[in-house]
Amino acid sequence: MRIITTVREMQETAERLRREGKRVGVVPTMGYLHAGHTSLIAKARELSDVVITTIFVNPTQFGPGEDFERYPRDFERDRSLAEKAGSDIIFNPDVREMYPEGFATYVEVEHGSTILEGKFRPMHFRGVTTVVSKLLNITKPHVAVFGQKDAQQAFLIQKMARELNVDVSIVVAPIIREPDGLALSSRNVYLTPSERERAVQLFRSLKFAEERIRNGERSVAALRTEMERMIQSAQPSQVDYITFVRPDMFQEIELLQPPSVVAALAVRFGKTRLIDNSIINVPA
Amino acid sequence: MRIITTVREMQETAERLRREGKRVGVVPTMGYLHAGHTSLIAKARELSDVVITTIFVNPTQFGPGEDFERYPRDFERDRSLAEKAGSDIIFNPDVREMYPEGFATYVEVEHGSTILEGKFRPMHFRGVTTVVSKLLNITKPHVAVFGQKDAQQAFLIQKMARELNVDVSIVVAPIIREPDGLALSSRNVYLTPSERERAVQLFRSLKFAEERIRNGERSVAALRTEMERMIQSAQPSQVDYITFVRPDMFQEIELLQPPSVVAALAVRFGKTRLIDNSIINVPA
Numbered sequence: 001m002r003i004i005t006t007v008r009e010m011q012e013t014a015e016r017l018r019r020e021g022k023r024v025g026v027v028p029t030m031g032y033l034h035a036g037h038t039s040l041i042a043k044a045r046e047l048s049d050v051v052i053t054t055i056f057v058n059p060t061q062f063g064p065g066e067d068f069e070r071y072p073r074d075f076e077r078d079r080s081l082a083e084k085a086g087s088d089i090i091f092n093p094d095v096r097e098m099y100p101e102g103f104a105t106y107v108e109v110e111h112g113s114t115i116l117e118g119k120f121r122p123m124h125f126r127g128v129t130t131v132v133s134k135l136l137n138i139t140k141p142h143v144a145v146f147g148q149k150d151a152q153q154a155f156l157i158q159k160m161a162r163e164l165n166v167d168v169s170i171v172v173a174p175i176i177r178e179p180d181g182l183a184l185s186s187r188n189v190y191l192t193p194s195e196r197e198r199a200v201q202l203f204r205s206l207k208f209a210e211e212r213i214r215n216g217e218r219s220v221a222a223l224r225t226e227m228e229r230m231i232q233s234a235q236p237s238q239v240d241y242i243t244f245v246r247p248d249m250f251q252e253i254e255l256l257q258p259p260s261v262v263a264a265l266a267v268r269f270g271k272t273r274l275i276d277n278s279i280i281n282v283p284a
Numbered sequence: 285m286r287i288i289t290t291v292r293e294m295q296e297t298a299e300r301l302r303r304e305g306k307r308v309g310v311v312p313t314m315g316y317l318h319a320g321h322t323s324l325i326a327k328a329r330e331l332s333d334v335v336i337t338t339i340f341v342n343p344t345q346f347g348p349g350e351d352f353e354r355y356p357r358d359f360e361r362d363r364s365l366a367e368k369a370g371s372d373i374i375f376n377p378d379v380r381e382m383y384p385e386g387f388a389t390y391v392e393v394e395h396g397s398t399i400l401e402g403k404f405r406p407m408h409f410r411g412v413t414t415v416v417s418k419l420l421n422i423t424k425p426h427v428a429v430f431g432q433k434d435a436q437q438a439f440l441i442q443k444m445a446r447e448l449n450v451d452v453s454i455v456v457a458p459i460i461r462e463p464d465g466l467a468l469s470s471r472n473v474y475l476t477p478s479e480r481e482r483a484v485q486l487f488r489s490l491k492f493a494e495e496r497i498r499n500g501e502r503s504v505a506a507l508r509t510e511m512e513r514m515i516q517s518a519q520p521s522q523v524d525y526i527t528f529v530r531p532d533m534f535q536e537i538e539l540l541q542p543p544s545v546v547a548a549l550a551v552r553f554g555k556t557r558l559i560d561n562s563i564i565n566v567p568a
Contacts, residue, residue: 107448108389109389166421167424
């Protein structure tokens with residue numbers, strides 16, 4: 001597997017692959033890969049001739065006081081996992097290569113970026129859509145694979161790519177979970193054993209919402225009250241939000257409508273902030 | 285010459301040309317072509333195998349009360365001029381094709397976009413960098429040609445393309461002038477015969493600054509006073525700015541430094557707002 005660290009070499013490589021008629025797939029990540037990421041690489045493998053995994057902890061999507069500095073990093077482990085999952089190339093630039101002195105250009109989706117995660121992490125999505133724009137221009141893929149775990153991010157990236165006419169197919173792959181249901185996340189490594197055990201309550205609250213909706217519940221207020229009670233029983237340090245959004249517009253709603261809804265939540269255990277979500281069918 | 289009006293057909297065409305090994309050049313315009321534009325098409329012709337001229341009056345770069353609605357349009361004339369100048373394709377989408385319902389993604393250079401034109405036309409450059417990002421993604425060029433007439437725009441587009449890693453070469457071609465020195469502009473058509481005659485004073489003030497700088501003047505305040513006096517003698521309705529910026533950073537300066545400076549001005553005659561500039565050598 002090839003490691004590329006400069007924009008120029010990555011662009012020349014991607015351009016050559018395209019000219020040779022190869023279908024290029026990319027999986028943008030911040031590294032510290034887990035089975036969620038490797039499922040995205042496997043999906044890109046299915047859909048492409050050449051798979052590029054990008055590993056870049058992107059400073060512009062972290063706010064002041066967030067965990068940019070201590071975000072977990074382990075390149076050798078990532079290299080091995082990416083290769084086993086089917087990656088042909090790792091693109092691993094440093095911060096100065098991506099953000100030279102005086103950098104001032106940002107890509108922003110001015111809809112759906114200030115609610116949910118955007119409310120608790122101002123500027124976060126501007127950083128995400130900017131770095132993804134850059135990575136798409138650098139890796140020139142036919143297909144780019146993102147995880148449903150970051151549901152709002154996936155929505156905004158799809159909207160950005162479509163509205164800026166980026167000629168790429170964006171694929172969103174399902175959440176991968178631990179056997180007990182906890183969604184995989186690089187940040188799970190921060191959890192103490194007790195927090196890890198209690199954190200499964202997030203998944204349980206989503207399953208509970210699914211069941212209540214299947215049985216006819218349509219009121220977000222009612223669902224939220226019950227989910228919050230379940231989550232509070234696990235003694236989180238803070239519940240940032242428990243909400244329901246329309247999948248097509250990522251707008252918060254109070255009354256569920258067919259055909260489907262995204263239940264999304266963000267909860268802190270100790271200092272660790274976890275997010276999870278579920279796309280739930282809403283019967284007519 | 286081929287006329288393309290949809291994003292999909294333009295992207296498929298550009299992609300096919302690239303796969304065939306053709307070098308693609310693009311000249312983004314708002315139409316109502318004049319010899320300034322045709323010089324850009326001729327430059328693209330020199331540098332490419334296939335030349336695309338885009339004609340799109342971009343609403344997002346006009347402010348409220350500006351001349352979007354009355355901006356001059358004449359597609360048949362543009363088609364003929366573009367073809368004569370060497371264009372192979374015209375990309376001429378409508379507003380809904382470029383900005384579908386709910387459009388909310390913007391590209392912004394947060395440096396150098398709030399001075400000069402950006403001060404008098406808030407949001408103007410956000411509209412410019414957004415539409416140029418889109419047009420580059422749609423036409424997939426190897427080279428894109430812009431005019432020095434819009435000096436600040438050219439600077440910001442170069443910065444945007446570089447910082448978002450758009451794999452394109454941006455070429456900036458010189459200003460084309462009437463025999464008496466007035467810079468060509470689609471907006472010159474708005475001028476009354478008297479205004480047209482008086483407007484030449486903009487060019488004269490730039491020539492005057494060149495001479496004063498050649499002869500040793502380094503104070504912007506001194507130059508501005510003299511240029512303003514020259515321009516006021518032509519009875520403009522308003523002088524928006526007369527300023528000097530560093531070409532490499534587009535920052536206003538008060539003391540000229542080698543190797544060069546951009547003298548830039550914006551002046552209104554009646555309701556018509558004209559801009560002009562000159563890159564002036566500053567001897568050591």
